[in-house]
Amino acid sequence: MSSSMSGRRGTVAVTALLLLAALSLESCGQQRATSSTAGAAPSTSRSSAPDAPSTPRSSAPVATGIPPGAVSATGGAPAYVEPGAGDGAPHYNENNGSRRPRAMSPADAKDAQREAGRIEPVLKRLWEEKKWDPATVRAALLRLGYKEERTGTKGERLGGTLTVRAMDSRYTDGHYVTPEGALVGLRVHDDACVTAFVQKTNYQVSTNGPYPETGCFEPPFGH
Secondary structure (H helix, E strand, C coil): CCHHHHHHHHHHHHHHHHHHHHHHHHHHHHHHHHHHHHHHHHHHHHHHHCCCCCCCCCCCCCCCCCCCCEEEECCCCEECCCCCCCCCCCHHHHHHHHHCCCCCCCHHHHHHHHEEEEEEEEHHHHHHCCCCHHHHHHHHHHCCCCCCEEECCCCEEEEEEEEEEEECEEEECCCEEECCCEEEEEECCEEEEEEEEEECCCEEEECCCCCCCCCCCCCCCCC
């Protein structure tokens, strides 16, 4: 009786141990499955999302040009440039109006060209003779029948058409120098002139309209 009871108790104990072991294994498997599922979820989420750019990008256009009619001004807004400005400087037309001769009518331009044809041989001869001082040039041109131009105290014209004077002075090596030679201006009509020069290096005869402030002669450049 005692042996039989002991055998049954041993069997029950073994069975209980086996059940506990089975339950432990099942529980451990569930925990590993849960851990594996929890770790896999974030991985799936990252792989399905697009790569974000490392640097933000703007789709707005970038302005690179300068508006027409303007130039870039260092350290400020673009400076104004007048339409047709010769060198692009602001107010070029306004500042250089005195350097623009009047237009000649076709008939008066033809007369001026005829007088230029009379003056050119005289200046050529004087240049070849190395005579280009204003007094000699003036005397030679007066022999063609021109009258020396005279003006009043206020600059008004009193008669005559020919002006011969010294060359414009030039700023050289820290001081002004007047080159050898003579400038010639002949007013053919109110809107037409002959201008010329003769100097050591060369001579030239041309026609043009008068300038607003200096008559037949082109105004000298400032220094």
